[in-house]
Amino acid sequence: xxxxxxxxxxxxxxxxxxxxxxxxxxxxxxxxxxxxxxxxxxxxxxxxxxxxxxxxxxxxxxxxxxxxxxxxxxxxxxxxxxxxxxxxxxxxxxxxxxxxxxxxxxxxxxxxxxxxxxxxxxxxxxxxxxxxxxxxxxxxxxxxxxxxxxxxxxxxxxxxxxxxxxxxxxxxxxxxxxxxxxxxxxxxxxxxxxxxxxxxxxxxxxxxxxxxxxxxxxxxxxxxxxxxxxxxxxxxxxxxxxxxxxxxxxxxxxxxxxxxx
Amino acid sequence: xxxxxxxxxxxxxxxxxxxxxxxxxxxxxxxxxxxxxxxxxxxxxxxxxxxxxxxxxxxxxxxxxxxxxxxxxxxxxxxxxxxxxxxxxxxxxxxxxxxxxxxxxxxxxxxxxxxxxxxxxxxxxxxxxxxxxxxxxxxxxxxxxxxxxxxxxxxxxxxxxxxxxxxxxxxxxxxxxxxxxxxxxxxxxxxxxxxxxxxxxxxxxxxxxxxxxxxxxxxxxxxxxxxxxxxxxxxxxxxxxxxxxxxxxxxxxxxxxxxxxxxxxxxxxxxxxxxxxxxxxxxxxxxxxxxxxxxxxxxxxxxxxxxxxxxxxxxxxxxxxxxxxxxxxxxxxxxxxxxxxxxxxxxxxxxxxxxxxxxxxxxxxxxxxxxxxxxxxxxxxxxxxxxxxxxxxxxxxxxxx
Numbered sequence: 001x002x003x004x005x006x007x008x009x010x011x012x013x014x015x016x017x018x019x020x021x022x023x024x025x026x027x028x029x030x031x032x033x034x035x036x037x038x039x040x041x042x043x044x045x046x047x048x049x050x051x052x053x054x055x056x057x058x059x060x061x062x063x064x065x066x067x068x069x070x071x072x073x074x075x076x077x078x079x080x081x082x083x084x085x086x087x088x089x090x091x092x093x094x095x096x097x098x099x100x101x102x103x104x105x106x107x108x109x110x111x112x113x114x115x116x117x118x119x120x121x122x123x124x125x126x127x128x129x130x131x132x133x134x135x136x137x138x139x140x141x142x143x144x145x146x147x148x149x150x151x152x153x154x155x156x157x158x159x160x161x162x163x164x165x166x167x168x169x170x171x172x173x174x175x176x177x178x179x180x181x182x183x184x185x186x187x188x189x190x191x192x193x194x195x196x197x198x199x200x201x202x203x204x205x206x207x208x209x210x211x212x213x214x215x216x217x218x219x220x221x222x223x224x225x226x227x228x229x230x231x232x233x234x235x236x237x238x239x240x241x242x243x244x245x246x247x248x249x250x251x252x253x254x255x256x257x258x259x260x261x
Numbered sequence: 262x263x264x265x266x267x268x269x270x271x272x273x274x275x276x277x278x279x280x281x282x283x284x285x286x287x288x289x290x291x292x293x294x295x296x297x298x299x300x301x302x303x304x305x306x307x308x309x310x311x312x313x314x315x316x317x318x319x320x321x322x323x324x325x326x327x328x329x330x331x332x333x334x335x336x337x338x339x340x341x342x343x344x345x346x347x348x349x350x351x352x353x354x355x356x357x358x359x360x361x362x363x364x365x366x367x368x369x370x371x372x373x374x375x376x377x378x379x380x381x382x383x384x385x386x387x388x389x390x391x392x393x394x395x396x397x398x399x400x401x402x403x404x405x406x407x408x409x410x411x412x413x414x415x416x417x418x419x420x421x422x423x424x425x426x427x428x429x430x431x432x433x434x435x436x437x438x439x440x441x442x443x444x445x446x447x448x449x450x451x452x453x454x455x456x457x458x459x460x461x462x463x464x465x466x467x468x469x470x471x472x473x474x475x476x477x478x479x480x481x482x483x484x485x486x487x488x489x490x491x492x493x494x495x496x497x498x499x500x501x502x503x504x505x506x507x508x509x510x511x512x513x514x515x516x517x518x519x520x521x522x523x524x525x526x527x528x529x530x531x532x533x534x535x536x537x538x539x540x541x542x543x544x545x546x547x548x549x550x551x552x553x554x555x556x557x558x559x560x561x562x563x564x565x566x567x568x569x570x571x572x573x574x575x576x577x578x579x580x581x582x583x584x585x586x587x588x589x590x591x592x593x594x595x596x597x598x599x600x601x602x603x604x605x606x607x608x609x610x611x612x613x614x615x616x617x618x619x620x621x622x623x624x625x626x627x628x629x630x631x632x633x634x635x636x637x638x639x640x641x642x643x644x645x646x647x648x649x650x651x652x653x654x655x656x657x658x659x660x661x662x
Contacts, residue, residue, distance in 0.1 A: 055430065055561040056439050056547060059285045059446070065429055077559050102283060103546045107560030129283045129546065133273055154287035156449060161289070179287050180447035 003095040003123050004148055004171050007046045008206045008227055017222060018046035019258060020208060021251070022099065022232030024067040025050050025084065026076025029243045033076075033084045036239075039248040041094040043255035049126070049230060050085070052078060052100025059128040061183030063233040066240070078108050082120040089121035097124040097150060105138075114141040124148035124171070132168050139168070150174050155195050159202050166203040173207040175199045175226070184214035184234045188221060196225045219258055231258060267513045270580075274463020274550075277586060279579035282462040283546045284442070291449045296464040298369050303471065308364065315360055319393065320350045322357075322475065326483045326640070331610040339633035341626055342492065343613070343643040344480045344508060353616060353645030354476060354504045355386035355457060361472030362455040363390040371453035374398045377441040379406055379434030379500070380571035380618065381413025382645055383457030388422035398422040401441040405432040406570050413649055431564040434500075434574045438548050458501025459578035462549030466578050473507025480640060481511045488638060494629070495520045497642035498621040499592065500536065500572035502581045504644035513589060522581060523625040525567030526594035536565035538577040539585050539592040552579040568597035568653065569617035571645075595624040601657050603627055604647060616645035617653065 001009070011018040021040045025033055040048055053071035057064060078100075085096055098117060105113045105127070117125065125147055130138060132151060142149050148170040153162050156179060166173050175196065178189045189195070189212075199207055209222060210230030219229050238250045274280045282292060302308040316322040325348070329341040346354040359376075366374060374396050378384030384400040391398035400417055404426045407414050417424050430436040438460075445454040459466045459473070484492050495512055497505035499522040512518045527535030535541065538553045545554035547562055555563040555575035565575040584590040595603075600617055603624035607615050615623060622641050630639060647654070 056435065058439055058442050058548070061443070062429075069430070072561060101546075103554070103556065103562070104560035106545055107543075107556065107558070128285055129549075131282055131284065131286065131289065134281050134283060152286045154285070154289075156287050156290045158290065165286075176285070176287060179449055181443045 002148065002171065003093055004047065007095050008172070011046050012227065017219070017226050018208065018228035019044060019255065020047045020049060020228050020230045021045050021235055021255060022049040022051060022230055024064065024071050024236060025052060025081040026071035026074045027067040027236070028070065028239050028241065028247055030074050030076060032243055032247045034087050035248050036251055037088050037094070038092060039251050040255060041092055043252045044259045045094065045255060047095040047097060047228065049097050049099045049232070050081060052081060052098055052104060054101040054104055057101060059181055061181040061233060063184065063236045064182050067236045078104055078113065082116055082122070085120040085122055095123045096121065097126060098122055099126040099128065102127055102130050110137050111141045114138070114147050115145045118145045118147050122147065124150050126150045126152065126174060128152060132165060135168070142170070148172070152176055153199060155179050155189070159198060162199060162202040166205055169205060172205055172227070173203055175207050175209045177209050177211045177213060180211065182211050182233050184237065185212040188212060188218050193225060216258055216260065270463065270467050274467065276580045276583035278544065279551050279582040280463055280466055281551050282549060283551065284462045284549045285446055287446050287449060288462070292462055292464065294369070298365055299464055299468050302365055302368060308368065312361055312364055316357065316475070320356045320360060321348060323479045324348050326480055326487065329611050332607065333630070335610060336627060336630040338630040338635065339493065339637040339639045340635065341630060342484065342638060342640045344476060344640060345643055346476060346504065347613070347615065347619065347643045347646035351382070351386045351389050352648065353382040353386070354473060354507060355383045356389065357475055357507065358457065358469050358472040358503060359383070359386040359390045359455055362453070363394055363396070366396070366453035366455070367394060369453065371451060372396070373448065373452045374455055375401070375441050375444050375452055376455045376457060377401045377434065377437040378457060379437070379573060380569065381406065381410040381417070381649065382571060384422070384424070385413050385416050385420070387455050387457070388417040388420035391422065392420045399444065400424050401427050401437040401444070403427045403431070403433040403437045406434065406437070409570050409653060410649060412652070433570070435562065435565070442548065458503040459506050459580060460501045460548055460550060460576060466550065466580055469503055470506045470510060470580060473503050474510040476504065476507035476642060477509060477511030480508060484640060491515055491518050492640040493519060493633065493637040494639045496523060496622045496626050496639060498523050498572060498618045498644060499539070499577060499581060500525070500574050500618065501576070502578035504642050506578060506580055508642040509590060520590045521625060522590055522592040523621045524592060524594040525565070525569060525572035525621060526596040526599070527566040529596050530594065534566040535594065536567040536572050536574060537594040538565070538575060539581060540594050542575070544582070547576045550579045552582045553577050568600060568657070569621065571616070571618040572621065593625055595621050599624040601654065604654060605658065613643070614647040615643055616647045617650045619644045620647070
């Protein structure tokens with residue numbers, strides 16, 4: 001059984017959505033990335049998303065845009081991030097999912113990147129600017145090397161298309177909570193329950209929800225309606241301007257508050 | 262799968278290996294709806310009639326082709342003809358596209374218009390058609406471009422548009438485009454995004470080309486009327502590439518017609534500060550399409566440079582990428598300095614102040630015309646007028662007296 005499958009088996013048995021923090025690789029500092037991932041695991045993360053920085057992150061709001069820009073300035077590259085994953089894997093079996101835009105992967109070489117990611121210990125990959133229609137090369141490389149593809153759905157996605165995305169995804173799918181970019185918001189969309197019910201009805205695999213989930217009450221509201229909650233911008237905001245122990249302490253406190261929801 | 266022809270891309274919007282759709286999932290239904298609406302509109306005589314009428318009465322089509330006799334004789338080579346898109350309402354070819362898209366937006370019942378702009382010409386052209394049809398308009402513009410093109414910012418505001426300053430990244434067209442796409446992802450249900458060039462996800466590169474190809478259709482007929490034959494060479498500047506593809510498209514099957522696109526060479530190719538995407542870039546994905554891209558070894562998009570805000574873009578339309586790879590079109594570049602010199606020379610010999618973008622095309626002509634015979638002809642797309650650039654030119658050029 002894969003690390004991802006095991007994680008969802010556990011959270012489903014416990015009757016709660018998986019807690020999935022997002023960290024931009026190389027943010028707030030290069031040195032903080034490995035300690036932050038391990039701190040997230042210690043604070044109860046069930047899976048973790050690692051953002052691959054890109055200069056033009058179309059699906060991201062200001063917080064993740066800024067973290068991405070900082071990470072690039074810090075010198076974070078795809079190769080460097082895979083080295084951090086290798087380091088984490090020495091002591092941790094936390095499922096790790098990369099979230100990154102297509103162009104840096106193309107530049108690295110798609111097949112080589114997927115191969116190297118799996119070798120480093122990456123479990124899955126989300127590419128927010130890659131639709132199923134343009135995914136043949138990534139899917140082929142992933143099937144060959146054993147990487148889990150996670151495709152995204154949105155509130156505007158038709159039921160027929162949700163079924164197609166569920167079929168193409170390897171183990172799990174990702175429901176974008178709202179029409180918009182990533183970023184913390186005061187409230188979840190009013191009609192999110194209807195949307196998630198539509199996703200549930202048309203998917204066989206577990207699905208997680210992300211975009212705009214930023215507070216314990218959001219996680220509480222989604223309980224029973226999804227298999228996992230991804231929290232990104234709210235964490236990135238907590239970490240902005242921090243480093244070292246201060247960064248890990250902030251992350252631990254924030255994740256603890258989400259877990260108690 | 263439909264076959265790729267010079268008429269249209271394949272069903273997925275590909276021109277060879279380029280184009281396609283690389284966007285967040287949220288936009289898929291909107292792009293499908295747009296494609297279907299455009300497909301229906303282009304086959305609808307009522308739509309075509311309405312577009313032709315507004316292009317004539319409001320924008321000033323057809324534009325003339327003009328024989329630049331003094332410039333031709335000074336250069337002592339081929340005869341130079343200018344397709345006068347600079348004479349259009351709002352001062353550039355951009356209005357051809359915004360009129361087409363606003364009619365489509367109305368047909369689709371969209372209530373709100375957004376656009377990105379670099380030099381401000383597309384922003385002005387969008388604000389203009391929004392005022393004409395009474396639709397609210399938001400234009401995203403890089404902070405750096407707002408400084409360089411203050412006059413156009415004011416024009417957009419006069420026309421009732423809201424101009425949003427974009428302060429992320431390089432604060433130019435690249436970032437303004439990203440921000441416009443983020444707005445569209447957020448407001449996709451009621452908003453129509455009028456993209457200003459032959460870039461972005463399918464169907465935009467194809468649709469914008471169709472709206473701009475009126476340039477070449479008119480010019481082809483006009484040149485045949487004036488000379489009894491086709492020109493030997495076409496020249497147009499390429500930023501995103503909409504005026505260029507607009508001129509080129511009607512001539513692609515004319516094998517005797519040589520075609521040159523001209524990119525912004527900035528401070529010179531070797532300086533690294535340029536916007537020669539086709540000449541120096543590598544294939545990659547930006548703003549929804551696969552095309553050539555200025556990028557570093559890590560696949561991060563690089564900042565382009567050109568004295569002309571309209572060429573200052575690290576990407577390029579996917580059809581140009583395909584036309585380069587197939588060898589049908591040759592892409593060259595000229596430097597900022599050559600463009601500024603060409604701008605002054607066009608003023609002095611022809612009494613025409615070209616836009617800095619269009620001056621790049623003329624600079625290339627100044628290079629190649631002397632190598633051609635006087636019985637040969639070059640047709641240049643004079644894509645816009647230079648009023649907006651006077652301030653920039655004054656920063657670079659010292660005039661006596």
